Amino acid sequence: xxxxxEKPGGIRSENCQAITPHLVCAGAADAIDFYKKAFGAxxxxxxxxxxxxxxxxxxxxxxASVMLVDELPEWGSSSPLTLGGSPxxxxxxxxxxxxxxxxxxxxxxILRMPVEDMFWGDRYGIIEDPFGHKWSVATHLRxxxxxxxxxxxKKFMPPRGSAx
Numbered sequence: 001x002x003x004x005x006e007k008p009g010g011i012r013s014e015n016c017q018a019i020t021p022h023l024v025c026a027g028a029a030d031a032i033d034f035y036k037k038a039f040g041a042x043x044x045x046x047x048x049x050x051x052x053x054x055x056x057x058x059x060x061x062x063x064a065s066v067m068l069v070d071e072l073p074e075w076g077s078s079s080p081l082t083l084g085g086s087p088x089x090x091x092x093x094x095x096x097x098x099x100x101x102x103x104x105x106x107x108x109x110i111l112r113m114p115v116e117d118m119f120w121g122d123r124y125g126i127i128e129d130p131f132g133h134k135w136s137v138a139t140h141l142r143x144x145x146x147x148x149x150x151x152x153x154k155k156f157m158p159p160r161g162s163a164x
Contacts, residue, residue: 021090022067025131026079028054031068034130035059038107039092039100041066061092080132089126089134097123097139104129104137119152120144 025031035041039061046057053070060066071079080086094100097115105111108130115125115137122138129135144152 020065020067022069023131023133024071024077024079025068025133026071026081027131028057028068028070031129031131032057032059034107035061035066038104038109038129040103062094064092066090083132086132086134089136091136091138093138093140095139097125097137100137101125101127104135109135117141119156120149 023031029046032041032043032046036043036059041059041061044058044060044065047055049055053072055069057068058065059068069077071077071082073082092100101109101111101115104127109127111125112128112134113124113126113136115123118124118138121142121144122140124136124138126134126136
């Protein structure tokens with residue numbers, strides 16, 4: 001028996017991470033178009049129902065697979081827009097965070113946290129896509145030990161009640 005298992009719609013297990021995000025979107029086809037334009041995503045597949053709703057789709061962003069589906073409230077599947085937000089943030093490492101975030105904002109993302117050098121060694125910012133999903137985006141600048149990160153955090157976030 002082959003170690004590679006075929007997934008419905010041609011998705012193969014070697015293309016998925018141990019955890020693969022599965023996004024519910026109000027307008028999954030539009031979300032795919034946005035991710036192509038804003039994130040440079042590559043469409044892998046889509047499976048539409050007879051009424052045009054996407055029952056399953058997949059894209060690649062960098063080396064990561066992301067699955068998408070249209071919201072289907074009758075199946076208990078609602079998007080962040082329907083729910084009034086999401087507590088989940090998806091994280092992407094990219095070669096140039098500044099250019100990536102600028103392209104995403106130009107394509108319609110909302111800048112939630114401007115890109116800055118962070119105390120843990122990444123250049124980092126947060127955007128929200130038009131479908132209510134939040135994305136933290138970073139470029140790794142330098143490796144740091146746990147002790148170095150802890151010391152840098154103390155300077156970044158002074159204890160409560162202290163003057164900054």
